[in-house]
Amino acid sequence: MNVLPISPEQSSLVILDLLFKLKIKEVMTTTLITAPRGASLRDIQRLMKENGITGVPIAEGRRLFGIVSMDDIITALENGTVDERADRHMATNLVVLEDDMPLSFGISYFDKFRYGRFPVLNRNNELVGILTSRDVSASLLLELFKEYNKLEAQIQPPAPAAGERGRVRRKFPAKRYDFENAGKASHEIKKELTGRGYDPRLIRRVSVAAYEMELNMVVHSEGGALTCLLDPDRVELIAQDHGPGIADVDWAMQEGCTTANEWIKSLGFGAGMGLPNIRRVADEFDIQSTVGVGTTVRAVIRLPPVAPSPAPPQTP
């Protein structure tokens, strides 16, 4: 198994930026070595040997039918079926990437699915490339990783925001397409409120608003931050991003209206319910957006006037 030594969890911020900014189509190999369905496994083994590769997509024109890996060849050699047609032995249940996805997806797929390579399709389902774990570009990234880490080591991390008495202020960055970390802010906020012993239904409302705000920034914005101001009588959530802005806010506020693309929808997002959900759970809600500048969404949820006692009761 050849897992990439880059993880969105542990990478420096500069690398994270790169991973989310670079698209798979900019990184993948586009000179494809493929074989038709009728090729024999022996032909494919020769292709592998000549080109120093371990997997060959079975494709005709730009249509992808399957993939034959080194493992399939070994199995065929063991079973004496190496002269049979590729389409009898290729894997057909394929995990593929889309060329428009950010590189971070490609990297997380290597962790998730443990394949050595992923065919890349374009929006029309045509085979346009292949992403392998030893891709030249990945090694380029590694070099950058080292460089940037050195640079970052010289910069002191900012101190966590100190709260005024009675008020807790937390700020969580949100990055475009960083689905792996989306939800961490809401999780933290939920933990904080749970620790204070608030009613689970109230906590749920805050959690829903915070999560939708985070996801909106991850899915739609160029990046931003979620700020949580926790006072004894209210929680205020402010999601502020730096672009691209919403052209028609009234339209975006309607349930089911979304500009999310297909692969975002395939992850379960982009239902067009985010903003309506926030408005529904909030006591106060407002949204301001300027195209080319950014969007700020603010939601307030009032807390019961007397702060409840912390969850574990004290006994004398």
Added chain:
Amino acid sequence: MNALDLARKLNWEILQPDGAETEIRGAYTSDLLSDVMAHAPADGLLITIQANINTVAVATLVHLRALVVCHRRPAPDDFLAAARREGVAVFRTTENQYRTSVRVAYALND
């Protein structure tokens, strides 16, 4: 009924048992996470094809206790690890969301 009993009764594959012995008080079927956030009942079961870590994040936030992945879709390692961390039980079935919903509704008498 607790989640584990339900899973056994309906012959589901048990992918992540931590937290499975909790009482299930309803269920919701959806693949849209915002829709889940808006409508899923607390202490409920989610019937979905959406097996990724964001599903676990949503389940945790709205206090769902278990997930069942339909169509025997692949369950990535990070998804199961997150579910384990959060104590959200994960099951899997070969059936689709509709059939699973019917069986769950029947089993829970809901």
